Amino acid sequence: MSRSGLRCPSGDTLSAxxxxxxxxxxxxxxxxxxxxxxxxxxxxxxxRRLRELLAADPLPSPELRPLPEGRERIxxxxxxxxxxxxxxxxxxxxxxxxxxxxxxxxxxAGRTRLPWMSIRHGPTGTTEVIVAAPIDDLEQLFxxxxxxPQTSGLLIRLPAGSRLLMMGEPQLVREADFSRxxx
Amino acid sequence: MLHAxxxxxxxxxxxxxxxxxxxxxxxxxxxxxxxxxAFIKYFERGEPLPDLEQTKYWLIRVLRNLALNHEKKKSRxxxxxxRLARNSRQYTESGETEVLQEETRSxxxxxxxxxxxxxxxxxxxxxxxxxxxxxxxxxxxISEGNVKVRVFRARERLALLLEDEL
Numbered sequence: 117m118s119r120s121g122l123r124c125p126s127g128d129t130l131s132a133x134x135x136x137x138x139x140x141x142x143x144x145x146x147x148x149x150x151x152x153x154x155x156x157x158x159x160x161x162x163x164r165r166l167r168e169l170l171a172a173d174p175l176p177s178p179e180l181r182p183l184p185e186g187r188e189r190i191x192x193x194x195x196x197x198x199x200x201x202x203x204x205x206x207x208x209x210x211x212x213x214x215x216x217x218x219x220x221x222x223x224x225a226g227r228t229r230l231p232w233m234s235i236r237h238g239p240t241g242t243t244e245v246i247v248a249a250p251i252d253d254l255e256q257l258f259x260x261x262x263x264x265p266q267t268s269g270l271l272i273r274l275p276a277g278s279r280l281l282m283m284g285e286p287q288l289v290r291e292a293d294f295s296r297x298x299x
Numbered sequence: 300m301l302h303a304x305x306x307x308x309x310x311x312x313x314x315x316x317x318x319x320x321x322x323x324x325x326x327x328x329x330x331x332x333x334x335x336x337a338f339i340k341y342f343e344r345g346e347p348l349p350d351l352e353q354t355k356y357w358l359i360r361v362l363r364n365l366a367l368n369h370e371k372k373k374s375r376x377x378x379x380x381x382r383l384a385r386n387s388r389q390y391t392e393s394g395e396t397e398v399l400q401e402e403t404r405s406x407x408x409x410x411x412x413x414x415x416x417x418x419x420x421x422x423x424x425x426x427x428x429x430x431x432x433x434x435x436x437x438x439x440x441i442s443e444g445n446v447k448v449r450v451f452r453a454r455e456r457l458a459l460l461l462e463d464e465l
Contacts, residue, residue, distance in 0.1 A: 128451035135425065137432050137447065165465050166458050170426045173407035176327045178317035181335060183309050 124156050125149070134163045304347065309338060312355055315428065316362055322423040323366045324373075325404060325412040333369065337361045359428060360438050363420060370416045410460035418453035425450050 125133075125146060132138050133146050150157045202210075313334060320330035337358050348354045404412070411419055424435045425446075432446045439446070458465060 127455070128447050131451035131454055132432070132447050135432070135450070162458060162465060163454055166454055166461070167426065169461060169464055170407060170457075173405050175318055175321060178314060178321075178327075178331060178334075180310070180313060181331065183306055183338075 124153060127159065130156060130159050131163055134160055134167070305342060308341075308347075308351065308354055311351060312358060313338070315355065316358055318427050319359065319423055320362055320366060322408070322411060322427045323363075323416075323420055324369050325408055329369060333362055333365045336365055356434065356438065359424070359430075363424075363438060366420070367416070406461065406464065410457055413460060414453055414456055418449055418456065421446055421449040422453035422457070 129138065129146070133143065136143075138146055150160060316334045316337060317330055320333045321327060324330055324333065340361050341354070341358055348357055411423070414422070421435060421439065424430050424438065425432075430438070432443045432450075435446045436443045441449075
């Protein structure tokens, strides 16, 4: 509190006052407060001395280097032209894997998608489907048969001893339903 | 890419940028590197800014980011040295080097270097870039009130460090 009875401004306000950052009319109010308040005046004087000290501190003279012209931009290499560093064993293994995959695909091309079913085309134009389905695949077999028939004259041979009635499930009824009267 | 007036921009603003960079990072070579990097970025942006004042603000903003990166790197290296100190004698040598470098810097610069980056950068922009609180707030992306408080806190700390000189 100053002798004039005004409350002292905060330190950051005094610091801003030194920087000329206090707007009118508050700068005038502050200036008159400083005349009446030795404590605030001492703070302002200390900040001014610090500023003078900073301004007077010698600066090493900079070396003005040649005008930078910008860096030479590195053009990005297209993905298909990039080189990949790979150890020889890893590269050989990858090539072998690709080859094996190719062979397997070529062999499977002429086969049915279902590994447990083979299709034979007879010379008289008939098609014979031989199914080797394990008991636990019966559900899948029935689902396949549920699809609309593509060819006529299907012959399905189930493995000997196949049980179509499992755990009370009325599969015989379903089987009769799936056969759609073709027995 | 250089354009008309590039040399004028470079020669006029380089000393100002160097002064700011040196006061923030406290190392002449590093300050020169940062200034070069800032100018390279400016010339790479293609279209020149309409006037010198805007160019100065643009460059100071870039410089501030570069100085911040340098500060982070310095902090990481310092931690690495401290870790090394526990296990190796090499630290003694680097410690000696640091002491020699310390002696070549002024007391004011040494005191500035001891301020936290947040306070140092604001005070340097106020004292050595001759910017107002509004411009500093725009460059640093903080409020004017925050600039005011940081400048004051930086001064308080600096006054304590330079007690004998005041």
